[in-house]
Amino acid sequence: DADVTQTPRNRITKTGKRIMLECSQTKGHDRMYWYRQDPGLGLRLIYYSFDVKDINKGEISDGYSVSRQAQAKFSLSLESAIPNQTALYFCATGVLGAGELFFGEGSRLTVL
Amino acid sequence: GENVEQHPSTLSVQEGDSAVIKCTYSDSASNYFPWYKQELGKRPQLIIDIRSNVGEKKDQRIAVTLNKTAKHFSLHITETQPEDSAVYFCAVTSNSNSGYALNFGKGTSLLVTP
Numbered sequence: 001d002a003d004v005t006q007t008p009r010n011r012i013t014k015t016g017k018r019i020m021l022e023c024s025q026t027k028g029h030d031r032m033y034w035y036r037q038d039p040g041l042g043l044r045l046i047y048y049s050f051d052v053k054d055i056n057k058g059e060i061s062d063g064y065s066v067s068r069q070a071q072a073k074f075s076l077s078l079e080s081a082i083p084n085q086t087a088l089y090f091c092a093t094g095v096l097g098a099g100e101l102f103f104g105e106g107s108r109l110t111v112l
Numbered sequence: 113g114e115n116v117e118q119h120p121s122t123l124s125v126q127e128g129d130s131a132v133i134k135c136t137y138s139d140s141a142s143n144y145f146p147w148y149k150q151e152l153g154k155r156p157q158l159i160i161d162i163r164s165n166v167g168e169k170k171d172q173r174i175a176v177t178l179n180k181t182a183k184h185f186s187l188h189i190t191e192t193q194p195e196d197s198a199v200y201f202c203a204v205t206s207n208s209n210s211g212y213a214l215n216f217g218k219g220t221s222l223l224v225t226p
Contacts, residue, residue, distance in 0.1 A: 033213065035216075040121070040218060042201060042216045045214070045215065090155065090156070099205070100146065103155040103157070104155065
């Protein structure tokens with residue numbers, strides 16, 4: 001099945017460490033997104049990319065960076081993790097002209 | 113980004129009753145309004161959406177209504193069942209020079225009790 005795959009699914013790390021969350025998709029979609037989910041705050045957009053050469057900041061990009069290595073791969077990095085970055089992170093994909101986003105299964109990150 | 117207000121944050125109904133969740137938005141240029149359902153421990157999945165040229169859309173027990181003048185839209189679930197228990201998110205497109213991204217409401221936790 002064409003899908004959106006996130007790795008790792010769970011990660012515990014310490015303050016100050018560099019962390020990378022990876023997302024790959026087999027849907028052939030051009031658009032990829034990173035969202036963060038916190039209880040009571042919904043899904044907040046961190047970064048999004050409409051093709052390999054296009055990167056856009058979302059509403060909460062501070063402390064994060066991204067890389068679109070290929071059409072199918074979009075990674076999220078925390079250069080120096082801090083405890084308030086503890087959250088569930090979702091990657092999503094979509095296509096131009098269509099509205100639906102397809103989410104990965106999520107990556108739960110805990111920063112101690 | 114686009115400001116999306118979603119109410120209520122929690123909703124408890126008896127099986128068979130109806131449930132209504134409402135969202136308001138601020139950008140009159142927004143033109144796409146989806147609803148996502150997230151079951152416990154799962155990823156969000158689209159359940160229904162509506163575009164700005166339509167006032168209402170139905171799919172079996174769920175429906176979405178849109179009032180562009182008032183800038184609000186609602187999700188209606190009729191004949192609720194325990195498997196409808198989940199967190200529901202509304203979303204709105206925000207147009208930018210680069211295209212659009214979805215901005216989500218904070219979610220409504222729906223509990224359907226037998």
